[in-house]
Amino acid sequence: LSKKVQAIYLWWHKPVIDQELLQSLPNLKVIANSGVGMDHLDLKLVATFGVKMANAPHAVSSSTADTGMALLLASARRLVEGCHVAVSPGMEYYEADFLGVKVTRATLGIIGMGSIGYKIALRARAFEMNILYHNRTRRKEHEEQLVGAIYCEKIDSLLQQSDFVMVVVSLTPQTHKLIGKREMELMKPTATLINISRGAVVDQEALVRALQAGVIRAAALDVTYPEPLPRDHPLLKLKNVIITPHLGIKTEKTTRMITEEAVENILAALNGLPIPSEVLPS
Amino acid sequence: MWYHKPVIDEELLQSLPNLKVVASSGVGIDHLDLNLLSSFGVKVSNTPFVVSTDTADLGVALMLASARRLVEGYQMAVSPDTEYFPADWLGVEVSGTALGIIGMGTIGYKVAQRARAFDMKILYHNRNQRNKEEESAVGAIYCKKIDDLLQQSDFVMLAVTLTPQTHKLIGKRELELMKPTATLINISRGLVVDQDALVEALQNKVIKAAALDVTYPEPLPRDHPLLKMKNVTITPHIGSATKETRRLMMENMTENIQAALTGLPIPNEVL
Numbered sequence A: 001l002s003k004k005v006q007a008i009y010l011w012w013h014k015p016v017i018d019q020e021l022l023q024s025l026p027n028l029k030v031i032a033n034s035g036v037g038m039d040h041l042d043l044k045l046v047a048t049f050g051v052k053m054a055n056a057p058h059a060v061s062s063s064t065a066d067t068g069m070a071l072l073l074a075s076a077r078r079l080v081e082g083c084h085v086a087v088s089p090g091m092e093y094y095e096a097d098f099l100g101v102k103v104t105r106a107t108l109g110i111i112g113m114g115s116i117g118y119k120i121a122l123r124a125r126a127f128e129m130n131i132l133y134h135n136r137t138r139r140k141e142h143e144e145q146l147v148g149a150i151y152c153e154k155i156d157s158l159l160q161q162s163d164f165v166m167v168v169v170s171l172t173p174q175t176h177k178l179i180g181k182r183e184m185e186l187m188k189p190t191a192t193l194i195n196i197s198r199g200a201v202v203d204q205e206a207l208v209r210a211l212q213a214g215v216i217r218a219a220a221l222d223v224t225y226p227e228p229l230p231r232d233h234p235l236l237k238l239k240n241v242i243i244t245p246h247l248g249i250k251t252e253k254t255t256r257m258i259t260e261e262a263v264e265n266i267l268a269a270l271n272g273l274p275i276p277s278e279v280l281p282s
Numbered sequence B: 001m002w003y004h005k006p007v008i009d010e011e012l013l014q015s016l017p018n019l020k021v022v023a024s025s026g027v028g029i030d031h032l033d034l035n036l037l038s039s040f041g042v043k044v045s046n047t048p049f050v051v052s053t054d055t056a057d058l059g060v061a062l063m064l065a066s067a068r069r070l071v072e073g074y075q076m077a078v079s080p081d082t083e084y085f086p087a088d089w090l091g092v093e094v095s096g097t098a099l100g101i102i103g104m105g106t107i108g109y110k111v112a113q114r115a116r117a118f119d120m121k122i123l124y125h126n127r128n129q130r131n132k133e134e135e136s137a138v139g140a141i142y143c144k145k146i147d148d149l150l151q152q153s154d155f156v157m158l159a160v161t162l163t164p165q166t167h168k169l170i171g172k173r174e175l176e177l178m179k180p181t182a183t184l185i186n187i188s189r190g191l192v193v194d195q196d197a198l199v200e201a202l203q204n205k206v207i208k209a210a211a212l213d214v215t216y217p218e219p220l221p222r223d224h225p226l227l228k229m230k231n232v233t234i235t236p237h238i239g240s241a242t243k244e245t246r247r248l249m250m251e252n253m254t255e256n257i258q259a260a261l262t263g264l265p266i267p268n269e270v271l
Helices: A019-024 A043-048 A057-076 A079-087 A115-125 A141-147 A155-161 A181-186 A204-212 A252-270 B010-015 B034-039 B052-067 B070-078 B106-116 B132-138 B146-152 B172-177 B195-203 B243-261
Strands: A007-010 A030-033 A052-054 A107-111 A130-134 A149-151 A164-167 A192-195 A218-221 A241-243 B021-023 B043-045 B098-102 B121-125 B140-142 B155-158 B183-186 B209-212 B232-234
Touching (some): A007 A252, A019 A043, A030 A252, A052 A252, A057 A115, A057 A192, A057 A218, A057 B052, A079 B052, A079 B232, A107 A155, A115 A130, A115 A141, A155 A181, A181 A204, A204 A218, A241 B070, B021 B243, B034 B043, B043 B243, B052 B183, B052 B209, B052 B232, B098 B106, B098 B146, B121 B146, B132 B140, B146 B172, B172 B195, B195 B209
Parallel strands (some): A007 A030, A107 A164, A192 A218, A218 A241, B121 B140
């Protein structure tokens, strides 16, 4: 059977692609990933076996942007806490002082202005939010104008001005622990950190300390390291933290679209044609 | 007046001979008997516009939270029993779907502005049609018949005022017209929905889910079926619950009270 395998469709990082697996599949031509992140793959290793790789960058962007906005709003308005209050057996009346923070006309700082980051900017603009962004490269002027986004060449400037900081980068050696103690201390004490990229982009220990000490107001994380977190992890118990189980792309429509994209990539590879979303080792 | 307290009845009004004004927090005044107050010569004010953006924000927050199963997801993420996240655990898409807004006042319109940025198709039903510019600014299509809106929407958002005409506006008939994959979101008043019909519709999968910032009563009795359903998200009437807006509401109410006490025109008088 192992000689027949020509393509692997990676679903949720499984199977694990290591030396052993690659050696056992001599006719493997392509690995197609579900989703856009490729940080779980050793791209160089795969390339040494002459196997091509592809991701699914297009299908994910709207759905992930929606998740980012869902987390921003849920955290700002204390939606999860509110639900618990509303269904709690001991509750007799609604507290008049249950308050969240305003989203409309607040300042959103987007770190990572790729396809997903840009879609977030489009959505946030409809909430009249002031949009700052930090990115490896600056976007074109008309792209900035469409969403009213202001470029912050220095991440510090974005962190100091934002009420909501949304992290939307790919995980690379450069973005590993991008948000640490220093960055969180630059943030406003009333600010919220939202992470929809990868858990390892945030220094989790530093985040726990920052939240406990009130250095930042709250955090909303669709991604952690690892996933799921160990059941005794402090992040699970903090009131001002919302954690979701990597919902980014988990809708019926998007998972279907991702699979269609992956199939397109696989068929192209097997037919010796150019692969639409090929990923090369850098 | 804050959160409908104190209750304004004949007894209270008779005991306060020098009462000149009742300043109510928020925009809804369905909890006040306007005719009764008028008969005692007492003026009434509300805080109409200051709550609009926060309420619209919460409407969208509820739509996203319900569609993407955020609260359920959180519970899974923190549950002591969770060992891994199942690969087939899915929610429904928001971007690119159809939103039907029932009640296109200030709040309904702000919901439309926000939803448009999610590439949503926007349908609306209102006593009056908005003008062409307002419609095209948000890409909203008018549905003169509520049935048309109900049949085409993936999300139905209620943003009407509670009046005798909107009481139980959404009942068994309306719920059955909705798609079985649709979600009902209520940010208006609990009484706009026939709650018993809603429970039945959710139990029988006539609609997919509901997200309610308002119920009748508030809070619901602790044994109410809505509190136990997985596909129901309930928040404790937090539509206007942000520090900034509450502050503005207080300033507004104070302004109205001062105007009434000095015999000047009341900025937000309700007649």
